[in-house]
Amino acid sequence: MAKGKKKSSEPKGRKITLKMAKNAVKLTIDGKRHLDLSNMEIATFPKCILKLCDVDELDLSRNLLKKIPDSIDRFVNLRWLDLHSNHLEQLPEALGRLQGLHSLNLCNNLLTTYGIPHELGLLRGLRSLNLGMNRIETLPSSIAALKELRQLGLFNNLLTCVPTWLHSLPNLQSLNIKCNPIPPDNPPPLDPIQRVECLYLVREGCLCGECLQKCKEERGRVDSRLSGGPITGRTILARLITPNSVAQQDQAVHR
Incomplete structure (x- = not known):
């Protein structure tokens, strides 16, 4: 160098x-x-x-x-x-x-x-x-x-x-x-x-016990509010299992 x-x-x-x-x-x-x-x-x-x-x-x-x-x-x-x-x-x-x-x-x-x-x-x-x-x-x-x-x-x-x-x-x-x-x-x-609030329609058999219980409790609250009223499309929709985005995330964690 x-x-x-x-x-x-x-x-x-x-x-x-x-x-x-x-x-x-x-x-x-x-x-x-x-x-x-x-x-x-x-x-x-x-x-x-x-x-x-x-x-x-x-x-x-x-x-x-x-x-x-x-x-x-x-x-x-x-x-x-x-x-x-x-x-x-x-x-x-x-x-x-x-x-x-x-x-x-x-x-x-x-x-x-x-x-x-x-x-x-x-x-x-x-x-x-x-x-x-x-x-x-x-x-x-x-x-x-x-x-x-x-x-x-x-x-x-x-x-x-x-x-x-x-x-x-x-x-x-x-x-x-x-x-x-x-x-x-x-x-x-x-x-x-x-x-973003999203709507998920899933079969009950796809949910774990905890998530299924949460959805049933929510459905029961909706049913109690709608009891005695006429059956409408909204009433039918309310009877479906409809976990929101938070429940969907919980389900993924349990899996």
Whole structure:
């Protein structure tokens, strides 16, 4: 080694050529173009893939990436972007210009609240966002603008509270906030699925003894209120076993 030169501790990573990238493009079942460069020890965003910016899906997961360049906005057709398991500390503002994006996976990186730009809220069509296994202490307020969001992963972070505005996301179906240091006196909001009252019609034989007893007691209370009145469609419906979402959850636990 020449005098005065120090050996770099930074991983050089694997060099990706345009030919390699072209060979990594596959068609999905629904005919979309999927560029898979996952688990290839890539340490620097390969500029050559900008020549393939018409792909619909881009997988750069399980690499050594520390930065995503602003040129990511040239992938105007992207509907699916997977960056999980890299070394990302900050996201580019240009990410908010990927207006067709439906799914964004940022799990298992080094992101903090300050590393997530407000422009993330411009992804109005985003349906799935995974921010799990990062270093997020407070939830970015930009997420409140993602009205089409259906799945949100926030597990294994440093959250001490979850804002109530999560309840205002009209389409949220799945929320994972496990393994966060949320104190017992500040419990997380209920999963949106559990907050919706649903009606389940099941056979009595499918219920355990405890759940069956609860349903019969509820049915008895309904019958007592309706006794002496005319028989209607509502009366008949009330005589069915109709556990709500809480009873359905209890049944799953017993099984």
